[in-house]
Amino acid sequence: MDTLSYKTISANKATVNKEWVIVDAKDQILGRLGSKVAKLLRGKYKPNFTPHVDCGDNVIVINADKVRLSGKKWTDKVYVRYTGYPGGQRFTTPEQMLAKPDGADRLLRTVVKGMLPKTKLGAKILNNLYIYAGEEHKQQAQEPKMIDINALK
Secondary structure (H helix, E strand, C coil): CCHHHHCCCCCCCCCCCCCEEEEECCCCEHHHHHHHHHHHHHCCCCCCCCCCCCCCCEEEEECHHHCECCCCHHHHCCEEEECCCCCCEEEECHHHHHHCCCHHHHHHHHHHHHCCCCCHHHHHHHCCEEECCCCCCCCHHHCCEEECHHHCC
C-alpha cells in the first residue's frame, strides 16, 4: 500500500490560490453576513484550508450601509472599547456607528474582526477585507467575481 497517496495536503504561501470576490450586503443580517465573510477571509470554504496560513480570498463588501439588525439591536446592542486610560471605557451602539462618515466600514469591520482569530494571522487576514458603503468599489482591475452569500453555509 502506498502511504504517500494518503498524505494530507498542507498549503503554504506559495501554493495558496487567492481570489477576489464581491459580496452584496444589501438586506443581509449583520451577524450572519459577518460570519460568512470571516469564513471567506479565513479560507474555510476551500478544500486546501490550512489553519496557520492565510489561504482565504480577498473580499469586497458593497452596500455595507444597507445591512439589517433584528429586534431593537440598533439601539440596545453595545460595542465596548477601551482607551487604555483609567475610566476610559467607551460604549457605542450600531446606530451611532452607522451615523459617522465611515460608519458602515467600522461597523462591519468590528463584527468580522470579532469572528477571526485573535492572533497576528487574524490581523493580517483582516487586511484582505475591503468595505464600501455604496455600489462602487476601487478594485475593478482585479476582476472580482460576484458571489451569492446566501448560497454559502
